[in-house]
Amino acid sequence: MDRFDSIRPYNDDEVASVLQRLLSDEDFLSIITQYRFPVASRYFSWLLRPIIARKLRNELSQINSVSALQKRIESYVEHSISQATDGISFSGIEHLQAGQPHLYLANHRDIVMDPAFVNYALFQAKHDTPRIAIGDNLLQRPFVSDLMRINKSFIVHRSLTSRREKLQAFQLLSAYINHSILEDKESIWIAQAEGRAKDGDDRTESAILKMFHLSRKDEDFQHVISSLRLTPVAISYEYDPCDLLKARELYIRANTGEYTKQKGEDDASIALGITGYKGRVHVHFCPVLNTEFKDTKDLAHLIDLQIWRDYRLFPVHYLAWAMWEAKDLELNVPDIEQVFDHQEIHTAQQEWQRRLTSCPTEHRPYLIMQYAMPVQNQYRGNALQN
Known part of the structure; x- marks a missing residue:
């Protein structure tokens, strides 16, 4: 068993079996049915689900690798862009080193669409797409975990409670990120902070930067970060589909001191983030950061300045x-x-x-x-x- 099996994305030789598992999952098929037939699914979901499953089996029967799946998904992403945005633009591609993996550290506004838009920009520019960090709090149902891991996502354990478990999880995550970039030559996408910046204030958490160094703590911090080609990414939305929900949460938190999510709230945010109107979207890749910092505080400040400057x-x-x-x-x-x-x-x-x-x-x-x-x-x- 590989040490990263519990968190890594699925490999090419696992794609076919995972797709078959997804196409037999009633929760997954119900969501696809609701998306494709929002009105009819209220009354005829039982009839539409097997039809959808059969159609998807035919469409995906020749898919046997992650790259083939991403090429197939591209049309759905383009459909989402055409339906829910006034267009996506991107810049800063010239800052990327062709053929070299990068550690993309991005501001975080939307659960699914942030990495999806970065993926789309890189795919259009003929760069390899990154492996995507996703919190286990969003993977409560088996089909969601399968769906994300088959699309190059890896798991960040955030729901652990004991300090020892959290440290072990951080060490494993650090080792995986370093292994992915240095050994597998695969890029990584991860948000600059845990959770979305609901107040619009994009700031890098030092704990994220410390985590990158954790599995190589005997090495110089600047050398470790430089070897990972850390590349800040500024993702800008003209309009946030979840802005009213975020305003409500911020109001409740300010007046009560806490906010407790209701069952299914993350699912609703994901769906609204994908389908809701965003206006124009811009993705900017900042220059690689490899000098002019001594510690996590310095580095976080540099990252923030770049993302703030290049936010559209x-x-x-x-x-x-x-x-x-x-x-x-x-x-x-x-x-x-x-x-x-x-x-x-x-x-x-x-x-x-x-x-x-x-x-x-x-x-x-x-x-x-x-x-x-x-x-x-x-x-x-x-x-x-x-």
């Missing part, structure tokens, strides 16, 4: 900034009219007003903060670097 701000961010009562008035943020043309502003005003109207009055400060925070971070970061 849209008109809605400036509209929210103008309304945000907690904004830093000392920052030199230009008026929206200096940045965007009249038509673009007008279109954004209509969509922003629609979202504000849909948001309960007491939740609105938290909705505004989500969109205003990236403005504050970018201009504050620019001031620090000038």
